[in-house]
Amino acid sequence: MKTTIQLILVCMAPFACAFGQQTTPAVQKEVPAADIYDIQDRILIKTKGGQQLSAIVVRKKEWKAPQATALFFTIYADHEKNLAEAKRSADRGYVGVVANSRGKALSPDQINPYETEAEDVNGVIDWISKQGWSDGRVAMYGGSYSGFAAWAATKHLHPALKTIIPYVAAIPGFGLPMENNIFLNANYGWGFYVSNHKYLDTTNYYNQKHWRDMQFNWYHSGLPYRKIDSIEGRPNPLLQRWIQHPAYDRYWQNMVPWKEDFAKINIPVLSITGYYDDGQISALRYFKEHYKYHRNADHYLIIGPYDHFGAQRGGSPVLRDYKVDPVSLINTAQITYEWMDYVLKGGPKPALLKDKINYQVMGANEWKHAPSIDKMSNQVQRLYLTDLKSGENHLLLPGKPVKAGFSLQEVDFADRNHTNNDYYPYPIVRKELDRSTGLYFISSPFEEEVSVDGIFSGVLKAEINKKDMDVGLVLYELMPDGQYFHLSYFLGRASYAQDMTRRTLLKAGAINTIPFSSTRMFSRRLSKGSRLLVVLDINKNPFAQINYGTGKEVSEESIADAKVPLKIKWSTDSYVDIPVWKY
Template sequence: MKKSVLILFLSTISMTSFAQEVAFKKVELSDSVALANQMQQLAVLCDTQNLSKLDVFKFQLIRGNYKEALVTFKKRIKETPIDQRHYLDIYMHYVEAKLSKNFKGAFKKSYRKYVKKSDDIQVINLDKALIIRDPTDYYVSNFKNTYSNIKSEKIAQATAIDLVKKYFLSTVFSSTRAIYFEEIKQDHKRRYAVNDSIVIPMKDGAEVSVVVVKRKGNSTTKKSAILVSSIYTGTNVASTTLAASKGYVGVIANTRGKRRSKSDIKPLEYENTDVYEVIDWISKQSWSNQKVAMVGGSYNGFTQWASMKHKVHPSLKTIVPMVAIAPGIDYPMENNVLHNYSYSWNFYVTNNKFLDFKASNDFNRWNTLKNTWYKTGVAFNKLDSLDGQVNKLWNTYMQHPSYDDFWKKMIPYKQEFAKIDIPILTITGYYDDSQRGAMYYFNEHHKYAKNPNHYLLVGPYDHWTAQTKPEESLRNYKLDKTALINIEEDIIYQWFDYILKGKEKPIILKDKVNFQVMDTDTWMHKSSLNAMTSDTLTFHLSATKVDDFYTLISDVNASEIEMTVDFKDRESITNTEYYPWPLEREQINLKDGLVFKSEALKEDVLINGSFFGNLEFSINKKDVDYSVIVYQLTPENKYFHLSYYIGRASFAKDREKRVLLTPNEFTEISFNNSKLISKKLEKGSRIVVVVNVNKNNNAQINYGTGKDVNEENIKDAVIPLQINFTGNSSISLPIWNSRK
């Protein structure tokens, strides 16, 4: 914009714009020129004195001050490690291209040169950050939604600043995406030979689509293969190129029905035979040295275990399952409580040969569905009726609420673990949604196999970071420096080189169980899960109240603590804070559930492992879904979410067989498979335990009639649930005491 025009514009607005509010009159979002002018004017009016260097750069760029922006940005980018610059490098090439008369040509030339100079790993990470996890559509819609929701002709400075920053992201990525997509893809073709047209016939006549990736320029020496078996078609190319860059052949096998396969899409059900046959196919290829390893997380972790359901293929030398789901154990239910997030997942993976991102990201649809279900109180198995679309896979789940033969056929079961004799590295995180699945495999393998060669690596990671590289903070908690390991690029391939090439074992794997102790900046290494613990802190529930809290005491007592939950009441929900996000907070809801607090710890304590409980209670119904959350109340009076458990009382003794409770009789329910954690609890900390009944819009509602919970509805909520806990109830924390 010319200087004279800007002066004229500034003279027409109130001087108060520079203080509290800024004049704002909407233009049509489709008018890109008018919108750009408006955002430029708005950027000029915003006070950027207290913004970061990166944000100041954004405002300089939107104002059109490209030379100033470049100077600011060069100072900022020097502070960032190269492996964290994926977005920043886009900004750099963008502002440099803006100084050219031919923006697109300049951006393309400079970005191509940048990509060519980058090493294999850097380009792979560009692919993951910019293509596989393409943020552009989100940035564009986020800006448009924010803009459209502004109703006033004056906006606060904070709103203006937020709008300009969102416009920056929207305009930078939307104007460059097509260019950097093409440059990254062309660079892959320069580095790798990709055969993506392979279709393998299965013995039962079905088809599996396979992709093979090799690094160009390598010798003709036969190589080991790194196999990813996945339903997430199109998202695992980076894994195979990483394998090729590390000196292996990368192979992707997609679930039958996906990609080029003409078969019906069948998630979960056939991996137990299909993956074995893919391994067999790999072992017979001319480029194969008959050594195959598998890697992958979540669903791709499950497929590794599924491949060994019937027998271990002779060419399968190792697996590295990360955050592996275990069907029927932690997906789609956890301790037999079925969550509804799996409802939308089914459409995401079965709507087409690749992935239906539009359906998956239709958050309005999914939020409306679960809220409508909760408000109306219809049965859980009627979700697709409310949705208006048939969900075949969901309806199949509805027929199998216990761990029955439908689930057992998918992965090794009991003695089937005994034959698994290859080296295994299991990776999970304290805040991994699939930790229970990962630990199920680990525990069952150790239970049935004799001295298995099975290692565990676990730290303060979630479902995503336990598969990749953790960032400095997780859900507002700053990680110790020792926790910042590169799992995907370093640890895993050190393991593969150890098993497949005879190199040294990864240094971090000093024993079979390796875990990072939060707030100590150290790792511990033990021979087994039991060896993590040397002592136990046991607390009993007590009816004695101090302020807003019931108390946790060391002894059994005669207390009775009553809780009432009215399932007819759909204006309120319970158990709203069981999910650990954020990890640390100033307050918790003291009116949601029964909240108990201990005395202050007299010394530092290391909590190592999974907390367990024995709850004695009576209810006036035949069943109940309950939860237990454990917090550390720090000396600074902040609540740190340590771990939680959620489960169904009638399946407490056996996930395969439902045993209903007798109404109004006391019973003891035990559990020991809460989320594992290791953390230092400072002297002066207190333990806070929240015992609750699950009633919200994220999972089934167990009305307690004894019928199949999937079929129960609000008509079954005749009387409120009355649950009465006794002082025999206890929660126990496994701890490490170096003096024992």
């Protein structure tokens, strides 16, 4: 019996252990953490540049030989959560290291979100590689800001970094605080949250009414975007710094890999994101750019019906009132460590990774796998935004019109009793749409069951009476029962459509070409009889900058620039390309 008791004591909770015919459960004795872990939670890492970064290191005391390190780099300085994160990695067979951004926790330096990670993360990796407990190999993982930090580390790749596992990874200047060159208000309060002091400033941050009121008060005030912080009542220095860079210029390019930088990223990468992740276009851009500049990149993608937080967990049974397919639910943490074991320890590849792109088909309760984004579909349907009408909708037709025509739209930016462009996917399934603004284009019913898998794109052609506009498109499935399933959307500034690094104003009175491709990836099985619906509109609401079209810097424009409404003639040469899988 003595031997049995000793064995029970070393079993890892919460798993039960059974031995022989024993029927009485043994009493589990909790082992103090100090007996299991070697914890160093007040480390200051000094980098070659002279900065000091706060870190926590956790190792199992039973380990004698050097181990590989799992590094989690975060701006969210929360000692207890960061310590738990490091312990989790130690429990999975790695030295767990959590490092905080410059200026956070114990660091005496200035807090500058995003701006110094490319340098600082590599300073941490270099420090780790020189410690006696390190075997010289580091894996980075984490979501959102931590996913961004993992990619920032690859801009100047340290030889000790062997793999990264970024989830819903941000690209500063691309997915936030601006999307396709339009500044969004969703992250307005985030700067205060992370930079007001050494840990996290929760004052007002979780007060949704405060931020919603601020946005609507600014919208109704008609003030320029650069003065939005006067509505909130305190300066927002981060926002003011960011809006000095409306193009994706060197300021943003220096934060993460840019163009040829991707060609040098020769380590295995596993990216995880969701169809309804607000920052999905960032995570997908990393994936697309990596393969664009490194044709033989070892980069895998997992994507399913997850939002920004759900992807970091592995999903939830109900997402924005939509009941997801049971097969879509995964365990992101488990897959993360399986991937580390695969890369660093010769373990098996995670079972879900059957090809480079692994995506869950909504409505089919199955996963599919493809070697590239293009191979997710076996047909691309080009549908034109015609001026022909059927009831309250324009027709979305496969054939280019024989004679070019136009669909007309007018937007009064001085009218603050109404908003334009209801694009956000909440809820995912709607019984009806607000048709007070925008143009609606509907396809013929599908004659058979199909999947729409991939990224929709297209080209808009329009004549306007101004020099710029912010465009919104939403793609829905109109189901046979009359409900609308939100598939994807696009939001972008027309003057940056050709090149997000340089603004080219539109020519008033001429036909302008506006290509778009930075939309959300999705996969959905459509039943026979379903139709596609494209909603085309101009962005005018409290949730983002308002582009009045004068050609001046948008942050300087105000309601005083709204005397003349925006008049648009949408050409019937405009089209969308829909990736379809025909069975």
